[in-house]
Amino acid sequence: MSDAIRPTDEELLAGARAGDQRALRQIIERYEGKVAATVVGMLGAGPDAEDVGQETFIRFYRAIDKFRGESSLATYLTRIAINQSLKALKKRRKWHERFLSRDDESLSFSEPGESGEKAIEAVDRQRIVHEALQRLNPDHRAVAVLRFMEGHSTRETAVILGIPEGTVMSRLSRATDKLGDLLRPVLGAQSENSETQP
Amino acid sequence: MTNDRKILLGYLEGSLSDPDVERLEKRLSTDKRLREELEQLRSISVTLASARADGFSAFFAERTLKVLWSRAADQAVPLYDALRWVFLRTAVAGLALVILLGVLNVIDYQGLDMASSWIEAAFGLPSTTVEDAFTYGLI
Numbered sequence: 001m002s003d004a005i006r007p008t009d010e011e012l013l014a015g016a017r018a019g020d021q022r023a024l025r026q027i028i029e030r031y032e033g034k035v036a037a038t039v040v041g042m043l044g045a046g047p048d049a050e051d052v053g054q055e056t057f058i059r060f061y062r063a064i065d066k067f068r069g070e071s072s073l074a075t076y077l078t079r080i081a082i083n084q085s086l087k088a089l090k091k092r093r094k095w096h097e098r099f100l101s102r103d104d105e106s107l108s109f110s111e112p113g114e115s116g117e118k119a120i121e122a123v124d125r126q127r128i129v130h131e132a133l134q135r136l137n138p139d140h141r142a143v144a145v146l147r148f149m150e151g152h153s154t155r156e157t158a159v160i161l162g163i164p165e166g167t168v169m170s171r172l173s174r175a176t177d178k179l180g181d182l183l184r185p186v187l188g189a190q191s192e193n194s195e196t197q198p
Numbered sequence: 199m200t201n202d203r204k205i206l207l208g209y210l211e212g213s214l215s216d217p218d219v220e221r222l223e224k225r226l227s228t229d230k231r232l233r234e235e236l237e238q239l240r241s242i243s244v245t246l247a248s249a250r251a252d253g254f255s256a257f258f259a260e261r262t263l264k265v266l267w268s269r270a271a272d273q274a275v276p277l278y279d280a281l282r283w284v285f286l287r288t289a290v291a292g293l294a295l296v297i298l299l300g301v302l303n304v305i306d307y308q309g310l311d312m313a314s315s316w317i318e319a320a321f322g323l324p325s326t327t328v329e330d331a332f333t334y335g336l337i
Contacts, residue, residue: 021263028259033252040251050254054262061266129249148246153211173203179242187241 009073017064027073028057034074034150035081041145042085042138043092044130052088056081071159078150079160082142089138125186132182140175143168206236210243 007015007026015023035053043049059080060067067076133141146157147168154172158165180187208214209222226233300320307319317323 025259025263028262032254032258036251036253041246045251049251050258053254053258054265057262058266058269125245126249129245133246144246148243149250151247153213154207169204169207172207173200176203176207176239176242179246180238183242183245186245187238 010069013064013067013069013073016061024061031057031074031077035077037150038078038081038145039085040130041133041149042082042141043088044134048088048092052081052084055084059084075156075160078146078152082146082160086138086142128186129183132179135182136175136178140171140178143171144175144179147172202232202235203239206232206239209236210239 007023009027009030012023012027012030016027032053035056036049039049039052039056043052056077060077067073071079133144136144142161143157146152146160147154152160154165154168158168161168205214205218205222209219214222226236303322304316304319307322
């Protein structure tokens with residue numbers, strides 16, 4: 001669809017508020033990728049992530065009149081997605097505490113096992129990255145997902161999470177320390193590939 | 199967090215001022231450890247960005263709308279709201295009834311001159327003291 005006939009977010013919001021189902025559907029389709037990146041980054045791929053993605057849009061629609069446009073629609077949806085993901089993680093942690101021992105939990109991360117020299121397939125890399133993210137504390141994970149995966153600035157990340165920029169930086173620093181260790185095999189392959197890039 | 203780390207993250211984000219960038223690039227040209235740390239941060243950033251999910255499975259929008267409309271139909275009036283509606287009206291009606299009975303009592307008792315105060319009249323209490331009640335075997 002060309003930009004000339006592509007409705008703006010404001011037009012779609014007005015339509016959705018007036019009960020136009022097509023407008024709501026277009027909002028979902030337009031921001032599905034954004035919400036998926038946040039939710040899958042936070043929870044890993046799977047049915048949980050899709051449920052939280054749906055819940056994000058349902059909550060957004062139910063409170064659509066409260067959206068005043070102070071932030072962009074993308075930022076607003078990302079904030080809902082992060083809050084819903086953190087809620088799901090809490091639920092998941094309670095479930096794990098109730099039904100699994102700590103040993104079982106630590107087994108959920110499968111070590112890559114491959115040497116850094118060996119080429120790692122894209123699918124494997126994605127899996128390893130998501131498993132590494134799951135090993136981070138949820139607060140640190142949220143910062144890493146928003147800042148690195150989604151490319152939000154430190155300031156935007158602070159606004160989305162409702163925390164000071166200094167806290168974003170310190171969480172990001174801790175997250176990168178741990179990710180550096182967890183992603184070592186992938187980073188080796190990545191740096192080999194990026195050596196040719198500026 | 200080390201100040202270097204903060205500067206490097208700012209450098210990658212592009213939020214450093216021009217003089218800060220110049221200072222950092224000068225240091226990077228001589229400091230191997232700093233270069234390695236920058237490379238590590240850049241690799242993490244690129245790796246995470248490349249693992250970004252693009253969307254959910256096919257027909258996500260349709261499924262979401264289906265869930266939304268089915269919930270809307272099931273919960274047209276959520277139970278909490280429905281109960282609140284009933285209890286609020288019951289409480290108001292009960293209070294109005296108590297006030298009405300009190301007013302009727304006051305009118306009746308004052309007409310018969312049986313109460314020594316309006317509180318006794320409103321609650322339909324006998325005009326007696328606790329001492330009298332014991333004396334005459336009322337309690």
